[in-house]
Amino acid sequence: MISLNLVLAGLRLGLKNRQVGEKWVADDCSYLCKGLYNVDMRKKPILSNIKNIATTQFFNIQSMDVAFSNGEKRQYERLKPDGDGAVLVVPMLDDDTVLMIYEYSGGTHRYELALTKGKIDAGESPLEAANRELIEEIGYGAKKLSFVKTMTLAPGYQSNFTHIVLAQDLYEDSAQGDEPEPLEVVKHKLSDLEELVYNQDLTEARTIAALYMAKEIIKNQ
Structure with a gap:
């Protein structure tokens, strides 16, 4: 899916090139790359080893291993209730x-x-x-x-x-x-x-x- 950042970057690139010429190409390519970087930053981490570490009448407390797209790994804990919200x-x-x-x-x-x-x-x-x-x-x-x-x-x-x-x-x-x-x-x-x-x-x-x-x-x- 093309993100809004990429769409806006493309529009900005086209408008600037049309208005003031080729000298803006390098600047806008840099802006476009930043948009691509932001898209990569929002790539969902991969979860593994999800397990309940405590359970009450209403909640489960879970631990999970989180692997981010940049290679970093962390362990998170979350409160997860039963039911449909x-x-x-x-x-x-x-x-x-x-x-x-x-x-x-x-x-x-x-x-x-x-x-x-x-x-x-x-x-x-x-x-x-x-x-x-x-x-x-x-x-x-x-x-x-x-x-x-x-x-x-x-x-x-x-x-x-x-x-x-x-x-x-x-x-x-x-x-x-x-x-x-x-x-x-x-x-x-x-x-x-x-x-x-x-x-x-x-x-x-x-x-x-x-x-x-x-x-x-x-x-x-």
Whole structure:
């Protein structure tokens, strides 16, 4: 596959030669070579000797040998969850009102303000999982579910993926979930997002990013 770097380098080479003559050829050939070097730098390393070194109820900690295209070799460790990833849902009661939750977070040992989220069950699509989580956590389903983006948390050592879903045209519904206690559902305004992101209870990066993306999508609908 021809990379964007090579395409841009070729365009730059042609434009400069057309505008000012052959004296730019050497300079642009050098630029083209840099583009080729960058492509080589992005060649995926080869993984080998992948093994689980610890296993918990939710995660596998793996070690792996990594061989880079330049001949360098390293050993990496990564956190690899079971399953097909997770969803994080932006449920819009109207074009400005988002429903959020307060939920206990063991990692920070406090109640965090966040969006509805959860694992994708076996056989579910991300949109199906998003609607199920909404019904279980906030007592609403959605007639309109739109995939927004797949995000990672810390790709340097975590393999988990979170699919962001925008939920609109909500309707009341409920089902028993796996939460240990009822969740507090609160309303916030996307029009106040600049203030909301500085709320000391809102620290999760996925939630903040999802709110900004949802606001932009709704503005352009």
